[in-house]
Every structure is written in structure tokens, then in C-alpha cells.
Amino acid sequence: MSDTRSRPSCRTRTLIAGAATLLLGGALAAGCRSDARPDVHRPLTLEEQRGQAVFAAQCAQCHYADRRSALHGPGLRGVFRRPYLPSGAPANDDRVRATIEHGRGMMPPFGEALNDQQMRDLLAYLHTL
Numbered sequence: 767m768s769d770t771r772s773r774p775s776c777r778t779r780t781l782i783a784g785a786a787t788l789l790l791g792g793a794l795a796a797g798c799r800s801d802a803r804p805d806v807h808r809p810l811t812l813e814e815q816r817g818q819a820v821f822a823a824q825c826a827q828c829h830y831a832d833r834r835s836a837l838h839g840p841g842l843r844g845v846f847r848r849p850y851l852p853s854g855a856p857a858n859d860d861r862v863r864a865t866i867e868h869g870r871g872m873m874p875p876f877g878e879a880l881n882d883q884q885m886r887d888l889l890a891y892l893h894t895l
Contacts, residue, residue, distance in 0.1 A: 810894060817891025820884050824876060831895055839873055846893050859889055 828838040835841045840852040848857050855861040867877035
């Protein structure tokens, strides 16, 4: 005598497979993105490498690049993958540039410390986080 309780019926397996297919298809169609970074990253462009150096010299004392948790300022991982900055402003180049140039809250202004090329490089790097 076989025990049918230990194996799902063919109909149940079909329903489970169909539901999994619908969920995966819906997630792909909706453009579902994970916050998890893949282990393998593409190499940084020259501009992004220069921006990484600017970040290390000017920003890393207060901001993490590889996490969202705060150091002295907010962590910047995925800063451009979110719709809003921690301040509530839209996460776009203009707002991030303005925050860097003029400062905000406890953050000092860096408008005099960075030239235009360094700012472009830094923004390019921040897009990779």
C-alpha cells in the first residue's frame, strides 16, 4: 500500500509550477530589481576610477560606499537606485551635485574643494554604488 500523503499529486505540482512561473514572470515584467549587488562587478571606467579616488579622499570619512547604514552621514550604497535621497529630495545628479557643492545639515560644502571634472567623476562613481 503506497502512502499518497508523502507525495503531492500531479495536479498540485502543476499548480505550484504555474504559480512560480507567474510570480517570476510578473517580477521580470515589472522590472524587479534587487538591492543586492552581484558578486561580480564590471570594471570601473577611467572616470569612475577617478571618482572613486575623489570619494576616498573627500567623502569616505563620513559616508560608506558599500552599505546603506550611516557612518557620520548616510551610507551611499544604491543612492541613485532609490527614488529619493535621505533628505527627501529626488535622487538625481542635480540634487546630489547641489548637496555636495553647498552642503546640507552637518555636511560641509565641497563646492570650493572640487573642480568641475572631479565633480563629474564623483557623480559617475556614485552611480556605480
